[in-house]
Amino acid sequence: MHIRQEDSERHVLSVMVDNEAGILSRISGLFSARGYNIESLTVADVSEDHKISRVTIVTNGPPRVIDQIIAQLERLVPVHQVTDLTEIGPFVERELALVKVAGTGDARIEALRLADVFRAKVVDTTLDSFVFEITGPTSKVDTFVGLMRELGLVEVGRTGVVGMLRGLAA
Known part of the structure; x- marks a missing residue:
């Protein structure tokens, strides 16, 4: 059986x-x-x-x-x-992450390009690193972090998920 x-x-x-x-x-x-x-x-x-x-x-x-x-x-x-x-039913889900990426040259340019595509904001920068702020569904944050791993991911801090029903329902 x-x-x-x-x-x-x-x-x-x-x-x-x-x-x-x-x-x-x-x-x-x-x-x-x-x-x-x-x-x-x-x-x-x-x-x-x-x-x-x-x-x-x-x-x-x-x-x-x-x-x-x-x-x-x-x-x-x-x-x-x-x-x-x-x-x-339908609900809105969001998570926030701070993503630190080290890089110079082409890797730095690519990190900035990807951040633009994902609508991540640069919240801190040095000559050799960035800290990006990204918000969205968990899948979007996961994808962004995965791509940054290839470019020099240093550290990630995540808030966790918040969610709310769409419409007037509480």
């Missing part, structure tokens, strides 16, 4: 929580205790009174595991709402 292995899917989860000490630890602990992987995790205060934060989590798993993750997140006391942006 052959058991079909479920396909793993990438999901972006938006979790609205009370802005209180220890909530991030509880969320990450929920994932690690069950062996779930977090690809990206960002947190931001989103209310005027600083009482609510949005935690954006990118994770992978078969549908049943994603359902389990959502159900377990919903059971955490300071969690108000868990939204699987991937399942609900």
